Amino acid sequence: MTEHVSQADVRAIAEYARIGLTAEEVVSMTADLNAIIDSLAPITEYDLEGVPPTFHPIGDLSNVMREDKVRGSFTQEVALSNAPKQEDGSFLIPSILGEGGDR
Amino acid sequence: MKSLEEVLETWEAVIGLEIHSELTTLNTKMFCGCKLEFGAAPNTHTCPVCLGLPGALPVPNKAAIESIVLAGLATNCDIEKHSMFYRKNYMYPDMAKNFQTTQGPIAFCMRGHLDLDVDGPAAKERYRLDSLEPGESSGNIVRTEDGYRAHVGITRIHMEEDAGKMVHIGGGEGRIAGAKESLVDYNRAGTPLIELVTEPDLRTPEEARLFMQKLRQIYLAIGISDCSMEEGSLRCDGNVSLRRRGSAQFGTKTELKNMNSFKNLHDGLAYEICRQAQVLEEGGVIYQETRHWDPSAKRTIVMRVKETADDYRLFPEPDLAPYDLSDEFIERVRAKLPELPDQKAARYSASFGLSAYDARHLVDHRATADFFDECMALVAAEKDGSKFAKPLANLIINDVTSYLNAHPEVALTDTPLTASRAVGLVRLQSDGAISSKQSKQVFAAIMEEDKDPDIIVEEKGMKQVSDAGAIEAVVDEVLAANPEKVAQFRDGKTGLMGFFVGQCMKAMRGQGNPKVINDLLSQKLS
Numbered sequence: 163m164t165e166h167v168s169q170a171d172v173r174a175i176a177e178y179a180r181i182g183l184t185a186e187e188v189v190s191m192t193a194d195l196n197a198i199i200d201s202l203a204p205i206t207e208y209d210l211e212g213v214p215p216t217f218h219p220i221g222d223l224s225n226v227m228r229e230d231k232v233r234g235s236f237t238q239e240v241a242l243s244n245a246p247k248q249e250d251g252s253f254l255i256p257s258i259l260g261e262g263g264d265r
Numbered sequence: 266m267k268s269l270e271e272v273l274e275t276w277e278a279v280i281g282l283e284i285h286s287e288l289t290t291l292n293t294k295m296f297c298g299c300k301l302e303f304g305a306a307p308n309t310h311t312c313p314v315c316l317g318l319p320g321a322l323p324v325p326n327k328a329a330i331e332s333i334v335l336a337g338l339a340t341n342c343d344i345e346k347h348s349m350f351y352r353k354n355y356m357y358p359d360m361a362k363n364f365q366t367t368q369g370p371i372a373f374c375m376r377g378h379l380d381l382d383v384d385g386p387a388a389k390e391r392y393r394l395d396s397l398e399p400g401e402s403s404g405n406i407v408r409t410e411d412g413y414r415a416h417v418g419i420t421r422i423h424m425e426e427d428a429g430k431m432v433h434i435g436g437g438e439g440r441i442a443g444a445k446e447s448l449v450d451y452n453r454a455g456t457p458l459i460e461l462v463t464e465p466d467l468r469t470p471e472e473a474r475l476f477m478q479k480l481r482q483i484y485l486a487i488g489i490s491d492c493s494m495e496e497g498s499l500r501c502d503g504n505v506s507l508r509r510r511g512s513a514q515f516g517t518k519t520e521l522k523n524m525n526s527f528k529n530l531h532d533g534l535a536y537e538i539c540r541q542a543q544v545l546e547e548g549g550v551i552y553q554e555t556r557h558w559d560p561s562a563k564r565t566i567v568m569r570v571k572e573t574a575d576d577y578r579l580f581p582e583p584d585l586a587p588y589d590l591s592d593e594f595i596e597r598v599r600a601k602l603p604e605l606p607d608q609k610a611a612r613y614s615a616s617f618g619l620s621a622y623d624a625r626h627l628v629d630h631r632a633t634a635d636f637f638d639e640c641m642a643l644v645a646a647e648k649d650g651s652k653f654a655k656p657l658a659n660l661i662i663n664d665v666t667s668y669l670n671a672h673p674e675v676a677l678t679d680t681p682l683t684a685s686r687a688v689g690l691v692r693l694q695s696d697g698a699i700s701s702k703q704s705k706q707v708f709a710a711i712m713e714e715d716k717d718p719d720i721i722v723e724e725k726g727m728k729q730v731s732d733a734g735a736i737e738a739v740v741d742e743v744l745a746a747n748p749e750k751v752a753q754f755r756d757g758k759t760g761l762m763g764f765f766v767g768q769c770m771k772a773m774r775g776q777g778n779p780k781v782i783n784d785l786l787s788q789k790l791s
């Protein structure tokens with residue numbers, strides 16, 4: 163088995179996904195991911211030069227759009243019903259450092 | 266720190282802008298049917314899609330796609346028929362689904378441009394403009410009679426969605442620093458947002474300000490957004506770097522945020538240019554960092570530096586089908602293009618003989634252009650109605666604009682100045698009933714007293730006397746009362762003309778038509 167993904171990669175991916183992995187889990191996850199990538203190897207036997215990538219498994223579907231019409235929204239109570247904490251109609255969360263995306 | 270002018274002698278500033286606009290005129294969000302409403306009670310416009318609940322499927326808003334295509338057509342972009350949405354992944358609570366839906370390498374609109382006309386004192390920010398003759402070009406500019414025209418490239422305009430709003434509590438002034446907890450409102454999450462990215466073609470803070478202003482006029486004209494910088498529906502970030510005059514290489518750039526007014530955009534960029542120059546001249550290094558413009562302290566401060574580079578892992582959004590826009594779709598949108606500010610200015614020059622300068626400044630603001638149109642419509646039926654164009658343009662560009670600048674909270678349509686009053690005012694002057702000085706007084710009185718110009722002239726006894734018979738009687742009286750001065754004048758002391766005019770004016774309590782008085786005096790004293 164070739165190592166496509168290192169343990170460091172797996173730890174970084176887990177960090178991105180906010181998944182906590184133990185040291186043993188990192189080892190087994192690294193082996194699993196490498197095995198999965200190996201299983202895709204046969205695809206490299208085909209000549210795919212010039213074949214456009216398939217981003218969507220949904221055939222020829224394109225231009226799916228809806229009219230700009232208001233549909234019902236959740237009430238504030240429903241929207242917040244799964245929130246562990248709330249205040250003044252808002253989700254109350256622990257403060258997170260950073261500035262989010264770059265919008 | 267050196268002044269901007271000094272800095273620009275040795276350094277060339279390279280500026281690019283990223284401008285986000287919320288499509289506030291739509292009814293619903295980008296990918297769900299939740300209502301768009303500014304200022305609603307928190308979390309009252311949410312659903313499984315914009316809350317990122319598992320299994321929810323987004324469906325794009327057709328009107329939003331039409332809006333971005335319209336924006337692209339209005340800014341000379343190529344419309345890309347084939348494009349798609351991507352996921353930009355990041356973990357931050359302002360976006361519940363942990364990614365922002367945006368576009369990848371190909372946006373709906375690519376390769377556009379706007380031409381900027383820069384005039385007035387700020388045109389001097391351009392390096393050695395005086396070395397060019399009108400009509401001569403250098404780089405992306407052409408020298409004009411009263412300034413220059415700059416060609417500014419637009420890289421792309423892409424479609425994306427806004428995030429929710431967070432309020433940090435426990436820290437100072439809603440800032441994250443020191444905050445213990447945050448309140449999140451997802452009403453804004455999923456608001457259709459278009460981002461325009463310019464080429465690094467801007468060279469002065471004034472050009473950046475004018476670009477933003479022109480873009481805002483265009484967006485308002487095509488009706489896709491209310492473009493409120495205060496409420497954040499129009500936002501601007503700037504990238505700035507410096508390089509030595511004559512160098513072709515780019516320097517390290519900083520990104521500037523929080524420039525939420527035209528003034529802040531100009532002043533923030535001007536400060537940052539001067540700051541970078543100082544650092545470089547002292548042998549320092551510019552770091553690629555994000556800085557925040559603090560208008561009250563008048564300086565930019567570095568925002569938190571992230572230890573790791575952002576990795577948004579951009580990949581095609583599997584839940585959204587790609588686009589393959591038809592010619593028919595694009596042409597249907599093109600048919601909705603209204604007259605744009607540049608076209609309007611060209612029409613003013615062609616139909617009414619206005620100078621390029623006057624025409625351009627009338628269309629600087631949609632309200633003044635609309636007002637001018639309304640005034641001209643009132644005199645359109647008159648044989649020589651277009652003779653009012655120039656005085657109306659003067660009235661609007663000078664008096665009305667300075668009134669509006671002094672009263673920023675008042676919209677032109679809410680002032681006592683109606684189109685018919687404006688026409689009445691310029692008509693009084695063109696008929697010779699009032700002088701240009703009196704015209705200013707009448708304008709002030711209209712704004713103050715909310716009355717028609719004729720009534721103000723009547724009430725204030727301002728009517729200028731142009732009747733030659735009445736003026737002649739006064740002229741004769743004045744000459745008869747000052748025989749010595751008349752003799753001196755005839756001996757060559759022609760400087761006494763002013764004295765005679767003054768005496769006549771005094772006798773007529775300032776209401777005599779100065780031209781008629783002058784003509785009669787010259788005639789009688791010759």
Ligand SMILES: [Zn+2]
Pocket residue numbers: 294297298299310311312313314315316455
């Ligand atoms: Zn929704």
